[in-house]
Every structure is written in C-alpha cells, then in structure tokens.
Amino acid sequence: MSENGNEPTPLNEIGEFGLIDRLTQKIELKNSSTILGVGDDAALIKNEKALTVVSTDLLVEGVHFDLLYVPLKHLGYKAVVVNLSDIYSMNATPTQITVSIAVSNRMSVEALEDIYEGINLACEMYGVDLVGGDTTSSLSGTVISITAIGELDEAKAVKRSGAKETDLICVSGDLGAAFAGLQILEREKEVFKEHSTIQPDFSGKDYILERQLKPEARKDLIEYFAKEGIVPTAMIDISDGLSSELIHLAKASEVGVQIYENKIPLDAQTINTCEELNLNPVMAALNGGEDYELLFTVPIEHFEKIKREPLLTIIGHITDQGSGNNMVASGTEALIELKAQGWQH
C-alpha cells in the first residue's frame, strides 16, 4: 500500500486477496437466512420461505453510466437498487446480493472503495447482505454485475402474466424524472467539454438529478401490499419507460391496455425541465426509462383503497387483447397506439 495516505493506491499494488479483504472487511450480515457469506467458494442461504427469487443485471461504462458525471458512490448504490427493484416487482423481499466488478487498471483501490461504499449503503438501506462476488481487472471500461436474491411465499408471487380484463392499471410515484435528469447532466457535460471553467448549473433540478443518479426501489410498496392484504394480478418495474413495460405486461398476460394521458403522474420539475428543453414530459414518462417505479394491475374492487393511497396513481385499465395497447390523448380523446422502445443507449 502507498506510504502516503493521500496518494491513490494502484490496484496492482495490493493484489487480489488483499483487495477482497479490504473491500469486504466492513460487511456485517443482517439476515438470519445468511448462513455463509463472502470468503468461501459459494454463499449458503437458509430457505425461510417457499420460493427463492433471482434477478441479475450488468452495467457497462459508456453504455449504462458515464463516469464523467456519475459519482462512484452513486454508481454502486444505483447498481444495487436496479436489481432490488426487479425482486420487489415479483412482490418479494430481497435478502442477499452478489457483486462482480471488472475495473480498469487506471482505477485506484480508493475509487473501488467508493463504489463499494455505495453498494454497502444500499445494502443497509434495503436490509440485504452482500454474500459473494468477484473482482477482476478489465482492459477497458468498468463493468458491474449484480445478482439479487429474494424470498417469497408462494401465494404472494406476482408475475407479469396475471392481468385480467377490467383490472386497474396503477403506477407508484411519478415518471419521466430520471430521463429529465439525464438530459440536464448531458447538457452540462457538453458545456463542460467546451468551457471547463464554467460551473454546472443544477439549480432547481435537485429532484430530477437525484432520480437519475440515486434512484430508490419501491420497498414501501411491497410493505403496503402486505399491510393491505393486496396481491396484484401482475407487476413489472419501470426500467425502460412506461410504454415498453405496459406492452410487456399486456403480451405476457394476453390482454390489451388502455391508459389516459392526463393520468400519468409527472413531477413539476420534470414538466418544467422538459419545457425548458423543448421535450414533451409525457414522452419522457412513456419512453424515458430508469424510473424504477412499479407498474401493476389489481382487480377493480381495490379501486377505493388504491385511490386513497398518495403513493399510487390509477392510470387506466386492462382491455381485451384485440383492442391493443393505447393511450387516450388529453383533450382530443384520440387513441394513440403505444410503441415499445427497448434499449437505445
């Protein structure tokens, strides 16, 4: 290790095993189901519920994140959160994660520790244990792969495929903010490239920047369902934009969807920022992605209960498959067909 505490430590100075020791020394296991964590060939998890839920994601530098404006700690935090969001979208509780990181040799031990600080913070916030992983060098950019493990009672499992005609279509929180935040970061990056002395202008953008840089997963919604005794008929998390997720849900459930443009929940900062940038905020919600809100369907008898919950918005209802996937436009009442976007990084 470097003698001088202020000098970044090159990765090759510390070696694989020294690095793993340094990155995992702060881990405190929280879940009774974690029998064996980091340090063996595999982790051992005691099954306390009937089902184990598994989800995995890969984040690639230059594709999913830009180290020019994403702080390393936020990167680690977000990498965990996007995986936990997938576990919540099955109506399950995440309990463990594994983390694999390939880092360029240009990165210092301290930089890697910053990523892990964000990872550990997310583990703490969501009550999950880091139980395994792999750290390796990369000849080019940084890649983070996280697998999240969760537990679930069989009767509570919610797939994409259970939506029925007349079910209500609901979303948590508000949409399009992460996309609006990304546009601001990209704009300031362009300014910075040309005039590196100009300070970035982020005033009045705190909410949308936080939505982009430090999103949260909807733990509170799963707790709400448990408290209210509601099991959604279908659920999916909104990672690629509302439109694309609605189409996935409709296809898996063999139904159609009808949503209302004027029901889509938008934050004031999202609306203002989109206006400033000459973007349509509804398009940001439909196609923007990275909101990590939950989109779900429930039988119509839950209407009063859902209506009262400030966290939730009813945006439409399930129709027959032949009717397709449509949005009723504000004002004109015209039907606009929803289109998928998928990955367009």
Add this chain to the structure above:
Amino acid sequence: MSENGNEPTPLNEIGEFGLIDRLTQKIELKNSSTILGVGDDAALIKNEKALTVVSTDLLVEGVHFDLLYVPLKHLGYKAVVVNLSDIYSMNATPTQITVSIAVSNRMSVEALEDIYEGINLACEMYGVDLVGGDTTSSLSGTVISITAIGELDEAKAVKRSGAKETDLICVSGDLGAAFAGLQILEREKEVFKEHSTIQPDFSGKDYILERQLKPEARKDLIEYFAKEGIVPTAMIDISDGLSSELIHLAKASEVGVQIYENKIPLDAQTINTCEELNLNPVMAALNGGEDYELLFTVPIEHFEKIKREPLLTIIGHITDQGSGNNMVASGTEALIELKAQGWQH
C-alpha cells in the same frame, strides 16, 4: 435480420427484445424447482432442500480469455462450468444459472448464438436450467457474468473451514494440464502472429488442450460422496493452482498442510509438454490454475475407501497451524514452503 442466411447479422439490426427471444427460444426447463425462468423481472425457484447455494464469476475478454484461440462455443461452456465447480465445492447440486453478457457491437448475432450454444450444452450436461440474465452492448471487449444457484441439505454443507489435524488431503483427477494447454495455445498464437500461413501444431496435445478449452466440473465426485456416505471436512475447487487453494483451506480451517511432491497427480501429456517447454510440471500443478478439480479433506478413517477410488489421490495430511504449509520434496525430503499466487492474468 439479414436476407442472406450466410451473412452475419449485426446486433443492432435485431434489437434487444428480438435478441433475447432468439437466444432463449431453445431453453427447455429440466428441474422441478424451476417455477419461472427467463421472461419476467426475476426467476422463481421452489426450495426443495434446506439451503440455497449461490456463486458468481465474471470473465473478461483479454484477461480471462482470448478470442483469437478460444472458440465461442467453448467459451460459453467453460463460463458455466467454472461456476458449477464452485457449487460442487460446497458438496451441493447446481440447479439454475443466470447469464449476463456484454458484447461489443462488432460481434454478430450468430457469434452470440455460438456462445449460447456452449452455455446450453453445459446446462444440458450438468442438468441445470438457464433462468435469467441480461444482454447488453459493450464499447470494448466481451464480458460474461454467470451466477449459479444450487441446493443442499444442511447436514451435507462443506465449507473451507472444517479441516482438522490428521485429516487426509485429497484431490480429484490430475493437475497442471490446463496450464500446459494454455502454454501450447500461447506458443501457437505467437507462431501464427509471425507466419499466418503456418498451421498450428497441436499433435499429441488433445488432452491438455481440452482441459484448457473445455474443462469439466466434478459432478461425479459429489455423486461419489453421496453414494459412499462421505462428507468431507473441508473442500475448495482448484481454480488458481493447488498451492493457493491449500493456503486458503489452511487459513480458513486454522491448520497447517503437508503434501508430498511425488503424490501430486500429473498426466503424461502435462509432463511431456512441460519438459518440451522447459517448465517444471509440479510448478504447473501448484501455480498453474484452471484445473477445476476438487481439493478436500476427510478424516483418516476413510483412508482405505479413498485409496481404492481411481478418481482420487491422497496427497498429504493436515498438521497444526504452527507447522505452516509445506511440500515434502521428492528425493531430498526437504520441506518447501507453499506460496500463494492469486491472480496474475
């Protein structure tokens, strides 16, 4: 897709969802525990035993594999096998995997299908289900991240930490062959770089090349333990070389190890190739890595049983921690201290 069936299809022509459909269409689920596989936010696994076992690995182009001489199908196969090896080393049975791949845009859909062909073949050979994953683009090299899930009765769990003084130290198969195979591939790569018309000379190297390019995990050993009613006191798979794994096992178990140079199992091709390249075959076994054999300890009462099993070799015994980790040299009987290597890609 390309009109001409012989033209490689660029990845960006097919889109994310088309690609996922194409890569996952051949999946047939084999395990009764797999309730829900690819196609939702997460996979659902029914817990049929008390413990779930989880292991994860990241393979990076240019660090762990070289596409110049590793066929894509073998790459996919090996990426699965190295993860299953970690599950077996807990004395567990692997049941599911998730696969995430970041591919450079230079790679075609067909190339990615070749990787998946190897992945699917490994799934078939080892009876595991591919239940999830992520496919994304990369600005540079290819990265494969696999997480393996297994199941295990609580009484059968084997960690690194259970070895006791006087226990026998045993290994499966033979060691150093994967390293010898890699040296031949590297030699032929250098020849090819200078004279691209010269055909590579691989005669008499089939075994060591297969050990490098298409290793197998020790499913048969776990089955042997179950049949014979043996539960090892400690176990680890040999991915980084015998020496490094012995040191991990000794440290976790708070014991010392003593092995005998003349007991280390070596294949004739490994010995011949090492002589040809002026390498010491014992060093290839100690420090070479990628053998994916299992190193384990058992109480001394199993001596006769283990001795009879052609798959296994007793290479030494556990000592007290103060005696350190040593190898008794052939002929001289001198004690040589074992050193860790770790990652030196």
